[in-house]
Structures are given as structure tokens and as C-alpha cells.
Amino acid sequence: MTQLHRYGIALVFSLAIGACGGGGGAPSSGEPANEAASVVPSSEGPALSDHPWRLVSIDMVDGEDVDPATGAEPTVMFSEEANPAGSRIMTGSTGCNRFNATYDAGRGGRLVVGPVSTTRMACRDKAMRLEQIFLIGLESTRTYTMDESGLWIDFGGGLLHFVAENTGSEGSG
Numbered sequence: 001m002t003q004l005h006r007y008g009i010a011l012v013f014s015l016a017i018g019a020c021g022g023g024g025g026a027p028s029s030g031e032p033a034n035e036a037a038s039v040v041p042s043s044e045g046p047a048l049s050d051h052p053w054r055l056v057s058i059d060m061v062d063g064e065d066v067d068p069a070t071g072a073e074p075t076v077m078f079s080e081e082a083n084p085a086g087s088r089i090m091t092g093s094t095g096c097n098r099f100n101a102t103y104d105a106g107r108g109g110r111l112v113v114g115p116v117s118t119t120r121m122a123c124r125d126k127a128m129r130l131e132q133i134f135l136i137g138l139e140s141t142r143t144y145t146m147d148e149s150g151l152w153i154d155f156g157g158g159l160l161h162f163v164a165e166n167t168g169s170e171g172s173g
Contacts, residue, residue, distance in 0.1 A: 048105060048144070049078040052092070053151050053162035058133055060158035066133055068095065074134045075165065078103065087114065094131035096123035101138065109143040111153065134160070 055074040058066040068074060076092035083089055087102035090113070102114035116135055123131070137155040144153045150163040 048146070048151070049080045050164075052077045052165040054165050055095075055134065055160060056150070056163050057161045058130075058137065058158055059161065060133075062157070066130060068130055068134075072096070072127070074130070076138075076162065078105070094118065094127075094134055096127045096131050097121050099135070099138075105144070109145050111141045111144040113138050113141045115139065 052075045055068045055076075058068060060066065072093065072095045074093060074095045076090055079089045079091070081088070083102070085102075088104065089100060090103045091098070091100045093099070097119040099116050099118040101116040104110075104112045106112070116139055118131075118135070122128070137153065137158065137160050140155040140157065142154050142156055144151060146152070150161060153160040153162070
């Protein structure tokens with residue numbers, strides 16, 4: 001897809017959002033919205049597939065917020081390129097193991113992640129627990145949104161919050 005074509009799609013998407021009253025409901029001040037499933041991705045800031053995203057928090061609905069600072073925080077990279085079957089690929093690290101999966105990002109912030117494949121290295125208990133929650137979150141993904149504080153992925157049981165790896169907006173943990 002040419003860069004001009006991408007800008008055209010982004011412009012049409014931006015105009016459609018503006019005509020519908022914007023993407024109100026996006027998290028503000030770094031706080032996740034309770035209705036994250038209704039959030040529309042912002043057309044400003046980093047694109048979903050421009051760079052790796054580093055996990056900075058997991059905000060669980062049940063109140064058990066998970067600190068991903070294990071020394072090797074999970075990361076994810078969304079590729080725009082399709083595999084031979086026509087699906088887009090996401091790759092990354094759980095902080096312990098490497099993973100890959102297919103994904104589909106659609107209108108209204110819809111995000112569907114296919115089954116996740118991982119390597120099978122053993123790590124410390126804290127890293128393995130984080131990996132388990134992170135992978136369940138990815139496989140259960142419903143929607144995503146992006147704002148000035150990063151990428152938010154709603155997985156029903158909570159929110160995965162990522163920052164763009166190349167922004168330097170957060171410390172290294």
C-alpha cells in the first residue's frame with residue numbers, strides 16, 4: 001500500500017470520526033475509561049504499526065492491577081504486511097518468551113487477535129504470571145484506542161496499556 005493511499009485512508013477515517021462527533025470516551029490523563037469497548041482510536045499520534053509498543057501496566061477489572069516491571073517488559077509490534085493467508089502479523093515478547101499471532105484492526109477500534117504461538121522457555125514465577133495475564137489479554141482483545149498516553153487494549157477483563165517504544169516518554173522501568 002503506498003504512503004499516499006495510507007494518508008487518504010487516514011483522512012477519510014478522520015473525517016468520518018469528526019462527522020460522528022469525535023472519539024469521545026478516550027482515556028484522559030492516563031486513566032482508562034470504564035467503557036473502553038466504545039472508544040474510537042485517535043487519528044493523531046503514533047500509528048498502531050509504526051513501531052514497537054512496550055507494556056507499562058495491566059489494569060484488571062477485578063482490581064488486581066499487575067505491574068509489568070519484571071526487568072523485561074512485554075512488547076508488541078503490529079505489522080501492516082500480510083502473511084500468505086492474507087492476515088496481518090503481530091510479534092513481540094512476553095518478557096520471557098517470544099510470540100506471534102495474526103490480528104485484524106477494524107472500524108471503531110475493533111481489534112481481533114488470532115491464536116498466539118509462543119516459545120516455551122521457563123522464567124521466574126513473577127515473569128510467568130505476567131506472561132499468562134498478558135497472553136490471555138491479547139487473545140481476548142476486543143478493542144483498542146490510542147491517545148497521548150499510549151495504546152490501550154481492552155480485553156474484557158481489563159486494559160493493557162502500552163507506550164510507543166521509540167518515544168522515550170516513559171523510563172525503562
